[in-house]
Amino acid sequence: MPVEPSLPARRTASPRWLAFVLPVLAAVLLLVFPPFRVLPLKPGAAILDPAAAPVAFDAVTFSAVFWAAQLQPAAAVAPEWQPILVDLRRDPVAAAKQHGRQVGLGGPVYFFAQASGRVTAVERGRLLVAIDGEEGATVALRTGPVFGNTVRDGCGLLEVNRAPGLQEFNAISAELNRLVEERVLPVLKAGVVVGAHLTFAGCAEAPEKLGDGPLLTIIPVQAEVKP
Amino acid sequence: MKTARLPLLLSGLSLLAVLWLAACKPSAPAGSTAPAGKAPVAKRVAVIVSTLNNPWFVVLAETARDRAKALGYEATIFDSQNDPAKESQHFDNVISSGYGAVLFNCTDAKGSIANVRRAKAAGIPVFCMDREIEANDAAVSQILSDNYSGCVALGQYFVEQVGETGQYVELLGIVADTNTWNRSKGFHSVVDRFPGLKMVAQQSAEFDRSKALEVLESILQSHPDIGAVFCGNDAMAMGAYQALLAAGKATKVKVFGFDGADDVVRSVAEGKITATVMQFPKTMAKTAAEYADKYLKGGRDFPQRVPVAVELVNRETVAKFGDYGRKN
Numbered sequence: 001m002p003v004e005p006s007l008p009a010r011r012t013a014s015p016r017w018l019a020f021v022l023p024v025l026a027a028v029l030l031l032v033f034p035p036f037r038v039l040p041l042k043p044g045a046a047i048l049d050p051a052a053a054p055v056a057f058d059a060v061t062f063s064a065v066f067w068a069a070q071l072q073p074a075a076a077v078a079p080e081w082q083p084i085l086v087d088l089r090r091d092p093v094a095a096a097k098q099h100g101r102q103v104g105l106g107g108p109v110y111f112f113a114q115a116s117g118r119v120t121a122v123e124r125g126r127l128l129v130a131i132d133g134e135e136g137a138t139v140a141l142r143t144g145p146v147f148g149n150t151v152r153d154g155c156g157l158l159e160v161n162r163a164p165g166l167q168e169f170n171a172i173s174a175e176l177n178r179l180v181e182e183r184v185l186p187v188l189k190a191g192v193v194v195g196a197h198l199t200f201a202g203c204a205e206a207p208e209k210l211g212d213g214p215l216l217t218i219i220p221v222q223a224e225v226k227p
Numbered sequence: 228m229k230t231a232r233l234p235l236l237l238s239g240l241s242l243l244a245v246l247w248l249a250a251c252k253p254s255a256p257a258g259s260t261a262p263a264g265k266a267p268v269a270k271r272v273a274v275i276v277s278t279l280n281n282p283w284f285v286v287l288a289e290t291a292r293d294r295a296k297a298l299g300y301e302a303t304i305f306d307s308q309n310d311p312a313k314e315s316q317h318f319d320n321v322i323s324s325g326y327g328a329v330l331f332n333c334t335d336a337k338g339s340i341a342n343v344r345r346a347k348a349a350g351i352p353v354f355c356m357d358r359e360i361e362a363n364d365a366a367v368s369q370i371l372s373d374n375y376s377g378c379v380a381l382g383q384y385f386v387e388q389v390g391e392t393g394q395y396v397e398l399l400g401i402v403a404d405t406n407t408w409n410r411s412k413g414f415h416s417v418v419d420r421f422p423g424l425k426m427v428a429q430q431s432a433e434f435d436r437s438k439a440l441e442v443l444e445s446i447l448q449s450h451p452d453i454g455a456v457f458c459g460n461d462a463m464a465m466g467a468y469q470a471l472l473a474a475g476k477a478t479k480v481k482v483f484g485f486d487g488a489d490d491v492v493r494s495v496a497e498g499k500i501t502a503t504v505m506q507f508p509k510t511m512a513k514t515a516a517e518y519a520d521k522y523l524k525g526g527r528d529f530p531q532r533v534p535v536a537v538e539l540v541n542r543e544t545v546a547k548f549g550d551y552g553r554k555n
Contacts, residue, residue: 145420
């Protein structure tokens, strides 16, 4: 049976314009949706910028600068202790709400204020001071070792999320406490006797309820003994 | 000539098209097993916890799960068994399964950051509970006990109880956990001010009760005259107490813990353990679940770190505490 020779398939020529349109289309697509992007390793920070390079946090330097540039000026214009103590004697919970600040969830409430008063007792690690203008209002002024976060959290000038982490934030506390011991407590320990008149500013934790002793214990960040 | 060039041109275009399609996938970091284009299912919340071999963490995980459920989510607990590799697998699973959020208690402050970043890259927000990761741009928020303050208070009570002279031992927790060091530094910020108090041994027992028993038994061989043991958590405090009991020294050596676990709070009431510090695992877990809920409903304004207050538990205050918190 004779077989008809098959005709060779007819090759359709592509329109010439396709050869130009397709690459242009591809180029546009690649421009709009690039196959990869070059990003810095740490978003938001140029790694070649020395200012953006990670630097170990130095709590000593930070605290020294903070002490001079922020804490001391704030202490000079802090509110008076006297109205706080009046409210505290009336209702500790209401006084804390009105005058204090709380840190974190369920944390203690702190006050930061200034006052003047007369020393009524010199005890181990503290002075008892009767506050001017509020008869019977006695506070303790700490003169012994300073621990904890009362200065850091009580002054209201430092926020946990400004520090790189909790360890660094805690290091600030330790350093501020050291500065109190180095720069303020010597003034209060050197020859202060009963009857001496003081002006001071400091931070204190609000008591949940009042006991028989001083209304609260203040950690001084500024103190001066009047002649 | 013209027709001969067309297949070459089409092949080149096909290759470019493949590259383009690959580039259109949402970016996922290397190693992520998240399926491309699969949006997280907002109604599922994962609770990834460092261990369930400690009742305190069981309370943390179960409270987080229950609060998430109460807020209308399916919630599943994943136990990392204190193993970073297992934790990493859990994150793989959570990402590929399309969970909406992770409530996270890490195994390693540094090592766990990569897991959190992978989840973030897959669009899954992570909320840390109790244990910190050392990064400010990975988790949405970190709800953490104020361990340092707690151990400052504990350190002051330690000096009151032990006195200003004597020998003591410190049992550290997991060294890669920042809680270990925040507690240790808070304690030493007080105790180191009293030069008469000598720390004769400081060793990690990895927050584990049986390891604490073994470690203290060994230390007692070389330091039989210690007056106190400071433990970085309550599980180790119970292990230390067992070691002292076995050595006939339980009434002579004061034990201090940290956590507020139920068995230790009872032991404080009975005078076996001198003091502990109450953390509030339920508060942290509930807050994390509520933050996740807010996030999934569109909220974006969260503090990076939220310190949660802790309280000293001693014989004078113990009546106020129980069931991993303050009694109502």
